[in-house]
Amino acid sequence: MATVRLTMAQALLRFLDAQYVSIDGEETKFVRGVMGIFGHGNVTGIGEALERSPGSLTLIQGKNEQGMVHAAVAYAKQKNRKQIFACTTSIGPGALNMVTAAATATVNRIPVLLLPGDNFASRQPDPVLQQLEVASDYTVSATDPFKAVSKYWDRIVRPEQLMSAALQAMRVLTDPAETGAVTLALPQDVQAEAHDYPEEFFRRRVHYIDRRPPAAEAVRRAAELLAGKRRPLIVAGGGVLYAEAVQELREFAEAFGIPVAETQAGKSALPWDHPLNVGAIGVTGSLAANLLAKEADAVIGVGTRYSDFTTSSKSAFAHPDVQFVNLNVSALDAAKWSGAALTGDAKLGLRALGSALAERGYRSGYEADEIAGLKRRWDAEADRLFGLEHEAGLSQTRALGVIQETIGPDAVVVCAAGSLPGDLHRLWRPSRPKTYHMEYGFSCMGYEVSGAFGVSLAEPDREVYALVGDGSYLMLHSELVTSLQEGKKITVLLFDNHGFQCIHNLQREHGSDGFGNEFRYREEATGRLTGGYLPIDFAAHARSLGAKAFFAATADELKAALEQAKKERVSTLIHIPVVPGTNTGGYESWWNVGVAEVSVSDKVVQAHENMKRKIRAAKPY
Template identity: 85%
Template sequence: MATIRLTMAQALVRFLDAQYVSVDGEETKFVRGVMGIFGHGNVTGIGEALERSAGGLAYIQGKNEQGMVHAATAYAKQRNRRQIFACTSSIGPGALNMVTAAATATVNRIPVLLLPGDNFASRQPDPVLQQLEVPGDYTISANDPFKAVSKYWDRIVRPEQLMSAALQAMRVLTDPAETGAVTLALPQDVQAEAYDYPEEFFAKRIHYIDRRPPAKEAVSRAAELLKGKKRPLLIAGGGVLYASAVQELRTFAESFGIPVAETQAGKSSLPWNHPLNVGAVGVTGTLAANVLAKEADVVIGVGTRYSDFTTSSKSAFARPDVQFVNINVSALDAAKWSGAALTGDAKLGLTALAEALGGAGYRSGYEEDEIANLKRQWDDEVERLFSLEHEEGLAQTRALGVIQETIDPSSVIVCAAGSLPGDLHRLWRPAQPKTYHMEYGFSCMGYEVSGAFGAAMAEPDREVYALVGDGSYLMLHSELVTSLQEGVKITILLFDNHGFQCIHNLQRGHGSDGFGNEFRYRESATGRLTGAYMPIDFAAHARSLGAKAYKASTPAELRQALEQAKQEAVTTLIEIPVVPGTNTSGYESWWNVGVPEVSVSGNVVKAHEEMKRRIQSARPY
């Protein structure tokens, strides 16, 4: 057998460069490149390999380890999980910075390959700089926390172990159901050790992501369950988009007259103005979708994991006799709510179930114009909120209305945390698939700017907008600089409401007077953060980094700034001061956050009693 002598890091880079995936006969190079920040734990290993023999892999220099993994995650999400970036860091703090982003990828079932440096396997310079010394288990390093947030984890302590580990990593990264973060911990000495690797290990390898059909018996059971149901509701989750099943969803809904509600991950599966699209469902849902959810006698969940936001903490589906049909490639999600499980690909599942129901002559029992009337009422409410004027300044919903009417419908918006996801889920009107990019599986603050950079790399022909609150921006905006370095333009729409106002609202809605969530100066008289708002010039900050920047305090100024931003060739930030508390809420939704049973505040005790009342009407499992 012919061999080639390479270091472990060189072999890993060469292996990654030869990986491809095939979906529906379309072949794609799977690993586009590596994002990294070098330190003593990887610069002389993977760093040397990328410098001297990167092959076709691009190298992108991150500015924060968490941020670059968010960018890689967003890239893979926008590419429907068919192409990824690997991310490499040094040991210690550099590695640990990636843990939050690893969890974000895993919760959202997005493939990302993490290659953190690790302690010396030989232990010769023990303890090496940044090494943890755990007295009871000396094998533990800063990479062990990745075990909890990775779908596959391995530590390569001998160079020949790379071969089996790399193949296992690819198995998980290309799995449509059990994918997420994959971590290969790489001791810095082993990265530099040489081994005679068989040449065939580096041959082009195609991973076929075959569509998995649901069992015929499962389709028959689901069709039998549905035949007697008059008020079905379809819930489109992210699996619809990942499976490229938007046309099958549309055909299914139209064939049987079934309204479609969307999760955060599934939004844009249908155009907003489709007659059967009743919008967002759950805690951040529309009145139309939530009314239909309460009255549904069967819920057909397609590619959704039924998070508590989708189900309003299991209170959304109020009929005692409601049943569930779950089409999902993940057996874990297909089995939820004790539903009739169609475990398989969303496209094939919808097609098979449509054939079974069509043969039985099925049709929903909604009264004429019932869905249209609910949809019309909600559209009127959206127009009201988009036009809302506030005497103190720009309302958040008004700003969103201006943005909606000004940017191109083909643009991609990216968001993740705060009050904006709720408003966008309810109010945003996507006309094309994959134009609504929301990370809400983990709702990770700081994803927005990095995610927009990743999405823009994946969609170079579209304008990409990061919609971000001032709180999230302050947490993590480092990849703004990377976007400038790479010449990848994004537009950051920064909503400045002086703090973590989403949680401030949540506090006050459950008995608190508001504590610790606004960006105010500390008052000497009270000892608390109750002074004036801190004036932060975000536009000036962006300019200092090299971006273009504008500030817009009125609808007219915002419209003008958006038009000017379109003409800019580089990343641009628009600072938008908005009035705190002008976001949406309510609409037949509830979220169980847990309220203290005992408190010196009567308002808190009252909120606890309301929580207990709500729980009584929710399902226990």
């Protein structure tokens, strides 16, 4: 057998460079490149390999380890999981900085390959700089925390172990049901050790992602369940988009007259103005979708994992006889709500279930104008919120209305945390698939700017907008610099409401007077953060990094800034002060956050009693 002598790191890169995926006969190179921040734990191993023998892999220099993984996750999400970046760091803090983003990938079912450095396998320099020393188990290192957030984890302590580990990594990364973060921990010395690898290991390898049809008997059971239902509701999740089943969803809904509600991940699966699209569902849902959910006698979940936001903490579906049909490539998600599980691909599953229902002559029992009437009612409410003026300044919903009417239908909006996801889920009006990019599986603050950079890498010909609160921006904005370095323009729309106002609102809704969530000076008299707001010039900060920047405090100023931002060739930030508390509220929804049973505040005690009443009305499992 012909062999080639390479270091483990060189072999890893050569292997990754030869991986392809095939879906519906279309082949795509799977690993586009590597995002990395070098330290002593990887610079002379993977760093040397990337410098001297990268193949066709591109190195993108991250500025924060968490941020660069968020960018890689957003890239893969926008590419419908057909292409990824690997991410490499040193040992210790560099590695641990990736853990949050690894969890974000796994929760959202998005593939990302993590290559953190690790302690010396030889233990010759012991302890090496940044090494953890766990007296009870000396094999524990800073890469062990990745076990909890990875779909596959391995530590390669001999260079020949790479071969089996790399193949296992690809198995998980290309599995639509099991995908998520994959971590290969790479001891610092082993990266640089050589081995005679068989040349066959580096041949062009195609991983076939075959669409998995649901079992015929499962389709029959689901069709029989639905045959007697008059008020079904489709809940469209991210699986619709990842499976590229947008047309099948439309045809299925139209064939049987079934309204479609969208999760955060599923939004844009149908155009907002489609007659059967009743908008967002759940805690951040529209009035139309949530009213229909309360009376639905059947729920057809397509590619959704039924998060507590989607189900309003199991209170959204209130019909006493409601039953579920769950079409999902993941058996875990298909089994939820004790539903009739259709474990399989969304595209094939919708076709099969549609055929079975058509054979039975099925049609929903909604009144002729019922869905249209609810939709008109909600559209009018959204228009009102988009146009809402506030005497104290620009309201958050008014700002969103200006952005919606200005940026154009092909632009991609990216968001993740705070009050903006709720407003966007309810109000944003995408007319084309993949123009709404929301990370809400983990709702990870700091994803927004990094994610926008990742989307821009994936969609270089589109305008990409990061909608971010000042709290999330302060938490993580480092990849704005990377977007400038790489010449990938993003536009950051920074909503400045002086703090973590989403949680400030949540506090006050449950008996608090508001505590510790606004960006205020500490007052000497009270010892609390109750002084004036911190004055932060975010536009000046962005300019100092090399970005273009504008300040827009009125609707007219915002529209002008957006128009100018579209003309810019480099990343741009628009600082938008908005009045705190001018986000949308709930529409026929509830979220169980747990309220203190005992408190010196009567308001908190009353909020606890309200919570108990809601729990009694919700489903127990």
